[in-house]
Amino acid sequence: xxxxxxxxxxxxPSKSELKRRMTELQQLGEKLTQLTPAQLAKVAITDQRxxxxxxxxKRINARGGKRxxxxxxxxxxxxxxADPIRQAIQDLEQGNQAENQRxxxxxxxxxxLLTRGDAGLESVIEQLPGADRQHLRQLLRKHQREVxxxxxxxTARKIFRYLRALDDSDSPDS
Numbered sequence: 134x135x136x137x138x139x140x141x142x143x144x145x146p147s148k149s150e151l152k153r154r155m156t157e158l159q160q161l162g163e164k165l166t167q168l169t170p171a172q173l174a175k176v177a178i179t180d181q182r183x184x185x186x187x188x189x190x191k192r193i194n195a196r197g198g199k200r201x202x203x204x205x206x207x208x209x210x211x212x213x214x215a216d217p218i219r220q221a222i223q224d225l226e227q228g229n230q231a232e233n234q235r236x237x238x239x240x241x242x243x244x245x246l247l248t249r250g251d252a253g254l255e256s257v258i259e260q261l262p263g264a265d266r267q268h269l270r271q272l273l274r275k276h277q278r279e280v281x282x283x284x285x286x287x288t289a290r291k292i293f294r295y296l297r298a299l300d301d302s303d304s305p306d307s
Contacts, residue, residue, distance in 0.1 A: 158215060159207030164222050166190040166203070176221040183209045239300060243293045247276060261299045268295070 146154075165173065165187050178184055186209055190202040210218075242260060246253040250273060258264050272295065276288040 155207055155211070158210040159203050161215060161219060161222070162187070162190075162206030162210055163203050165206070165218070168222075168225070172225055175225065177217050180209060180213050183213065235300065239293060239296050243289065243296055246273060246292065247289060250277075257296070261296065263299055263302060264296075 165176065165178075168176070173187070178187075183206065186202065186206045190199060190206060193199045193202050242257055246257050246269070249256075251270070254266065254269055254273070257269060258266060269292070272288055272292050276286065276292065278284075279286050279288055
């Protein structure tokens, strides 16, 4: 009799484990509500109720209402396989991280060009072989005039846009 009772006791996850899973699903649902419509379209969600609940959560501003809606989203997510959603969100986050790294690399390249002048031009040409040396020199001279005259430094933004366009054309996925 005792063995049968112990066997029943060990079945299934503990109450704490169930609560951890529900909390994790609710947090995953919260990440879904923070996605833009374009990002959300990339996530494979087949349950129409879940899509509607996410849209509803985006429109709720009241703290308590938002919390209840997120709990509801977590409840809906218990009925579906959340692994593809987890993977899609992870892919989106990694893509954002890669884009941020690219942005910082291009900013650094621009700053190198602006601080080192013609010497920095060589590092730009080395990293972006498609760069037009003449055009970069003209932009660099214009930037130096803006600095000397105390004008707003609009050319620094132009240089960044030019470097980003070069990087876009040089990247293999474009």
